[in-house]
Each structure stands twice: as structure tokens, then as C-alpha cells.
Amino acid sequence: IHQKNTNAVCLSRRRLEGKTIIVTGGTAGMGLEMAVDFANRGARVIIACPFEDEGKNARNLIIQQTENQNIVFKLLNLASLKSVRQFAADILKNEDRLDVLINNAGVGAPRDKLTQDGLNFIMQVNYYGAFLLTLLLLPLLIKTGKPGEPSRILLTTSVLHRIGQMDFKNMNKTDYWYKIQIYGNSKLCLIPFASELSKRLEGSHVVVNNVDPGAVGTRIFESGSKLLGFFLRNIILNLFKTPWQGAQTALYAALDKKAGEVSGAYFRNCGLTRAVNRAYCEKTAKILWEESVRLVQLTNEEVEQCFQSL
Numbered sequence: 001i002h003q004k005n006t007n008a009v010c011l012s013r014r015r016l017e018g019k020t021i022i023v024t025g026g027t028a029g030m031g032l033e034m035a036v037d038f039a040n041r042g043a044r045v046i047i048a049c050p051f052e053d054e055g056k057n058a059r060n061l062i063i064q065q066t067e068n069q070n071i072v073f074k075l076l077n078l079a080s081l082k083s084v085r086q087f088a089a090d091i092l093k094n095e096d097r098l099d100v101l102i103n104n105a106g107v108g109a110p111r112d113k114l115t116q117d118g119l120n121f122i123m124q125v126n127y128y129g130a131f132l133l134t135l136l137l138l139p140l141l142i143k144t145g146k147p148g149e150p151s152r153i154l155l156t157t158s159v160l161h162r163i164g165q166m167d168f169k170n171m172n173k174t175d176y177w178y179k180i181q182i183y184g185n186s187k188l189c190l191i192p193f194a195s196e197l198s199k200r201l202e203g204s205h206v207v208v209n210n211v212d213p214g215a216v217g218t219r220i221f222e223s224g225s226k227l228l229g230f231f232l233r234n235i236i237l238n239l240f241k242t243p244w245q246g247a248q249t250a251l252y253a254a255l256d257k258k259a260g261e262v263s264g265a266y267f268r269n270c271g272l273t274r275a276v277n278r279a280y281c282e283k284t285a286k287i288l289w290e291e292s293v294r295l296v297q298l299t300n301e302e303v304e305q306c307f308q309s310l
């Protein structure tokens, strides 16, 4: 239904005065580019990550570049269920609206195998953390969305979802031969999550979509290996999109009028496309939902509360 923009640049001229946008990981890479763009359009932009210095520097840089003072940095560690709950509670208490939630933060290389919550580190940052945060912020998103002007949730996936697996008996397995497998698993989970959530939000003015930025030259896959680091910096990164280019699909999905008319969809290169077929199995999506609720330790009453204002 959409004309594909082959230059893959978000052409929207929409202004965002009076709107509030959260960009997780809006402190580096593509997230920082998104935050600068939203700030230039006049939005209140909340950026979040677990690193105080990175966050403060990013906030200063955005204010300097855009002259928009309405930029907030908040600590958020997606690898901790407690931190996600604290961040969400702070937002629900202090913000009166939330127009766009961009679940952008992600990690590629494992730091710790398991987190304090007993979950696989990459799975928790890339998937469970985004799952919990999104559910907890639903009341504010539902309150903000209006007919013709929905609030929007974006979930950042990757072409690597294609190598992903979902083994419900072993969701937090760490001993894969290729570490990139866990990254693929986490990115695959975000697709049935978007489908299932979009169904549960039917009748509301909230849309939820996946965005796939393509291959982008950021620090995400930097590891301790000097040789790999050399290849990444000098060879691979030059072939990839720049962070600004990589940010364009998320900007399109957050701003374009037509992109706000679909839910449960997958965007790449500023246009609609589809994920791998098995990502759309309804039965799998339902099992994944239940399993995720259990693993992020949400009670059924809490889940009901998230949707209460529907």
C-alpha cells in the first residue's frame, strides 16, 4: 500500500511541538540521530540508557545542535527488570503524554551471559526489556492516542531475525556455537510481539510496528577482539549505512501519516515489507506472549491494568 521510497530518507515535514517522544538508547548511534531529528521538530525528547556520562553528553549535544532545551536524559538499564519498572513508574508519574515510544536500544556482543534476573543478557536488553517497558507505558500511550493521530510504538528488529529461533523450553540458552544466534533470537521475538500487541490494541489509537534499519556503521558489534575491531572500523563500517541513514526508517515509521495507519507491520528502507514467514505464526505469538509475561515477572492483574484504559 505504500510507495517505497528508494532513497530511504524520511521526507516528513511534520512539526512536533507539544509532543513527547521516548527514544531508548537515544544517546548513541541511530538513537542519537533520531533524538536530534525529533528535537529539531520541537518535541520534548526523553533519551535513556544505563550510562550517566553518555546520557548527559548526548543531552548537551542535542541541545547545542538544535537549541531545543526540552531534552531529558533518564537512566534506564534494560538488562534489569527493576530499572525498567523504575523508569516506567517515573514516566507515568511525571509525563502527561507519550506520543511515540521508540524501543531502539540494543546490544550485539554479550557482556554477561545471564543477568541478575536470570535471563540471557542480550535477550533481556533487546527483547524482554522492551516487552516490559512497552507494556508498562501502555496506559500513557493509550491516553495520548487520538483518532487520526495515533500514538506509536516502534520495536527495532534486524535482518538477522531470519536466523532467529524460538525454543520455548530454553528461552535463555547461552551456549550457542555462534554468539550472533542469540542476537537473531532476540530480534525474531520482536516480530510476533508486535503482531500480538497490535491485536490486543485493536480499537485503540495506538499502533505498534517493527523497524529494520539495515546494516549500519555503529559500535554495536564491537567486541574485545582487536582484529575484529580493525576490520569493523576500517572495512565493514565503510560499506554500511551511516547512523543518520540508519535512523531514517524509524523516523519514517514515527512521523509519516500513512505509516501511522498500519499496525503489526514491518518497515525497512522507509517502506513496508515483510519479515520471514514463520515470524507470523499466531500460535507462536500467543505462546511467546505468555512466556514473556512470566519471564519479566508481570502478574496477570498487572497485564490487565496495562490495558485497562482501552
Ligand SMILES: NC(=O)c1ccc[n+]([C@@H]2O[C@H](COP(=O)([O-])OP(=O)(O)OC[C@H]3O[C@@H](n4cnc5c(N)ncnc54)[C@H](O)[C@@H]3O)[C@@H](O)[C@H]2O)c1
Residues within 6 Å of the ligand: 024, 025, 026, 027, 028, 029, 030, 031, 048, 049, 050, 051, 054, 076, 077, 078, 079, 103, 104, 105, 106, 107, 125, 156, 157, 158, 159, 212, 213, 214, 215, 216, 217, 218, 219, 220
Ligand atoms: N547497527 C546495525 O547494523 C543494526 C542493524 C539492525 C538493527 N540494529 C538495531 O538498532 C538499534 C540501535 O543500534 P545502534 O546500531 O545504533 O547501536 P549503538 O551501540 O550505537 O547504540 C545502542 C544504544 O543502546 C544503548 N544501550 C545499550 N545497552 C543498554 C541497556 N542495557 N539499557 C538501555 N540502553 C542500552 C546504548 O547506550 C546506546 O545508546 C539496536 O536495537 C540494534 O540491535 C542495528
